[in-house]
Amino acid sequence: MSGVLVELQKRMAAAVMEPLTRNETTRRIRRDGVAMEREAAAFIKPNDSLSSLERLEIYNRQYWFRLYSSFEDDFPGLQAVLGRRQFERVMRAYLDQCPSISFTLRDLGSRLHAWLTNHKEFTAPKSRLAEDIAGLEWAHIEAYDAATTPPPTPEFFANVTEETVFQLQPSVRLLDLSYPVDDLMIAVRQDAGSNDTSTNNATATRKVSTLRRVANLPPAQIWLAVHRQEFTVYYKRLTPEEYRMLTAIQAGNAFGVAFEAAFANSTMDEADRPAFLQECFHQWAILGWLCEPEIPSHEFARTGELQ
Amino acid sequence: MPANRFNGFTDYGVGIGLRIPHYQHIFEQKPVVDWFEIISENYMVEGGRPLHVLDRILEQYRVVQHGVSMYFGSAEPLNREHLRRLKNLVRRTKTPWLTDHLCWGSVDGRYTHDLLPMPYTFEAARLTAEKIRQVQDFVEIPVAVENVSSYAEFHLSEMTEWEFLNEVVEQADCGILLDVNNIYVSSRNHGFNPLEYVNSVPAERVAQIHIAGHSEFKRYTLDTHDHPVIEPVWQLYARAIERCGPTATLLEWDDNIPSFDEVHREALKANRFLHKQEDLLPSFPSTTEPILEEATR
Ligand SMILES: [Fe+2]
Numbered sequence: 164m165s166g167v168l169v170e171l172q173k174r175m176a177a178a179v180m181e182p183l184t185r186n187e188t189t190r191r192i193r194r195d196g197v198a199m200e201r202e203a204a205a206f207i208k209p210n211d212s213l214s215s216l217e218r219l220e221i222y223n224r225q226y227w228f229r230l231y232s233s234f235e236d237d238f239p240g241l242q243a244v245l246g247r248r249q250f251e252r253v254m255r256a257y258l259d260q261c262p263s264i265s266f267t268l269r270d271l272g273s274r275l276h277a278w279l280t281n282h283k284e285f286t287a288p289k290s291r292l293a294e295d296i297a298g299l300e301w302a303h304i305e306a307y308d309a310a311t312t313p314p315p316t317p318e319f320f321a322n323v324t325e326e327t328v329f330q331l332q333p334s335v336r337l338l339d340l341s342y343p344v345d346d347l348m349i350a351v352r353q354d355a356g357s358n359d360t361s362t363n364n365a366t367a368t369r370k371v372s373t374l375r376r377v378a379n380l381p382p383a384q385i386w387l388a389v390h391r392q393e394f395t396v397y398y399k400r401l402t403p404e405e406y407r408m409l410t411a412i413q414a415g416n417a418f419g420v421a422f423e424a425a426f427a428n429s430t431m432d433e434a435d436r437p438a439f440l441q442e443c444f445h446q447w448a449i450l451g452w453l454c455e456p457e458i459p460s461h462e463f464a465r466t467g468e469l470q
Numbered sequence: 471m472p473a474n475r476f477n478g479f480t481d482y483g484v485g486i487g488l489r490i491p492h493y494q495h496i497f498e499q500k501p502v503v504d505w506f507e508i509i510s511e512n513y514m515v516e517g518g519r520p521l522h523v524l525d526r527i528l529e530q531y532r533v534v535q536h537g538v539s540m541y542f543g544s545a546e547p548l549n550r551e552h553l554r555r556l557k558n559l560v561r562r563t564k565t566p567w568l569t570d571h572l573c574w575g576s577v578d579g580r581y582t583h584d585l586l587p588m589p590y591t592f593e594a595a596r597l598t599a600e601k602i603r604q605v606q607d608f609v610e611i612p613v614a615v616e617n618v619s620s621y622a623e624f625h626l627s628e629m630t631e632w633e634f635l636n637e638v639v640e641q642a643d644c645g646i647l648l649d650v651n652n653i654y655v656s657s658r659n660h661g662f663n664p665l666e667y668v669n670s671v672p673a674e675r676v677a678q679i680h681i682a683g684h685s686e687f688k689r690y691t692l693d694t695h696d697h698p699v700i701e702p703v704w705q706l707y708a709r710a711i712e713r714c715g716p717t718a719t720l721l722e723w724d725d726n727i728p729s730f731d732e733v734h735r736e737a738l739k740a741n742r743f744l745h746k747q748e749d750l751l752p753s754f755p756s757t758t759e760p761i762l763e764e765a766t767r
Pocket residue numbers: 616649652680722
């Protein structure tokens with residue numbers, strides 16, 4: 164592989180991905196002390212109307228504007244919670260520290276929840292609320308285009324024992340939240356002019372002031388399933404027992420283990436549990452959440468090495 | 471000439487890009503459109519609405535896949551997960567050929583999501599051609615590479631952009647998606663004669679042509695895909711058609727997207743050049759390709 168080409172691409176990418184100034188221009192001095200004008204001139208030719216740095220700046224700005232726009236589309240709820248200024252600080256820092264590692268911008272926010280959890284200084288005093296809403300927004304994106312697994316055969320259901328292992332429908336995302344952010348998200352999406360909660364990334368102008376009022380939510384612990392029916396994403400509140408049982412199933416545990424997990428710290432009367440369980444299974448079956456475990460595909464392995 | 475081995479011996483007419491704001495119109499009005507171009511990455515997902523919409527489109531229309539992030543020119547190896555998903559989508563759409571850009575955009579697994587220009591060196595041409603071949607072998611359909619708009623040139627370059635394009639497609643034995651708007655935009659930014667570029671392209675490799683609008687600023691020109699096609703770009707298109715014959719043509723309109731009818735009307739303006747060229751063609755097959763086309767059916 165060409166060392167010259169590798170070096171050029173590394174230098175150019177580093178320059179393009181260098182954060183912009185507050186005025187959205189290219190920094191004159193990079194954070195590592197390198198003068199950007201000299202750096203640009205080292206590999207980019209100037210022309211009659213633009214210097215090397217100005218030519219680089221077109222790409223530098225283009226990079227950041229594209230990322231900002233994608234991030235803003237994906238996390239309108241986070242913006243509503245934090246307000247524009249704090250949201251921008253989060254956005255710039257996150258995108259700088261967690262640049263895209265996927266060929267698709269859809270995955271841009273995949274590391275946001277974990278990043279927020281480790282960088283509470285960016286979201287104080289609303290850290291937990293910000294983490295909850297970002298987690299919900301990411302779950303929504305994931306549920307929107309997740310695979311659909313067909314329902315199990317009646318025979319499979321008829322032979323359920325304690326050893327049975329289910330797989331949860333891939334679109335189901337389970338969240339343990341400290342704030343009722345499901346209501347907030349629905350308000351955000353309605354405010355964006357969308358009553359279809361499945362529209363990933365509604366881009367209409369958001370009335371931020373209205374949203375901020377909604378955003379001053381008092382805390383209340385909720386357990387939530389984000390799931391998709393046909394092509395629409397829904398939020399469904401769960402009891403803590405349901406949440407624990409579904410989480411255990413999703414982790415690949417047999418039904419008996421999931422059952423134990425559900426009632427580990429439960430205050431539910433022992434006598435009520437069988438009926439509760441039956442009702443849960445009935446609902447989950449109707450929603451198509453329970454599936455037979457899939458046999459993993461090794462298709463790609465058979466096609467051989469590429470490089 | 472229109473049908474060649476780089477576009478699967480097809481003879482597609484004038485298409486437009488499939489864009490979300492037009493979904494409703496397309497499903498309700500079922501307009502007659504020769505074909506749609508889709509951005510592959512938007513449908514390289516596991517399920518849900520994107521694939522549902524695509525399947526509905528495929529029931530009624532011909533679709534060609536256009537990618538934006540294969541980065542043939544990136545010095546790093548191809549992304550296997552990307553390829554796997556791309557091939558799954560190829561099976562779904564039955565696209566006769568697929569396209570992506572002659573550019574780079576990722577380093578050490580980090581993606582810029584931009585179409586960054588290549589240094590026009592023999593070394594870069596060799597590496598890029600090698601990666602195009604790998605993709606072509608993997609997806610098992612013809613691949614055509616698109617020339618990009620650019621705003622920078624490198625000291626390293628050893629040849630012109632069109633010489634580089636020639637070098638790459640010869641070595642890769644692949645097709646060309648000739649974007650005449652990109653040629654125009656780059657010619658404004660780098661001060662070359664766009665006609666010289668069009669005249670230097672190996673016409674027999676052109677699988678498809680892109681037309682689009684752009685934005686002129688005081689000191690540079692940006693490829694914004696948010697305007698109608700300007701007359702000088704139509705002139706480059708006319709020359710390309712003169713050289714290549716009537717070729718599958720697609721209008722790109724990605725920002726400030728007007729109504730479906732307006733976009734389609736703008737695209738169909740290409741017909742005045744395509745039909746003029748058809749009138750000039752002799753009534754008997756001028757090449758062996760139409761016969762090949764029959765044979766492959
Ligand atoms: Fe193009």
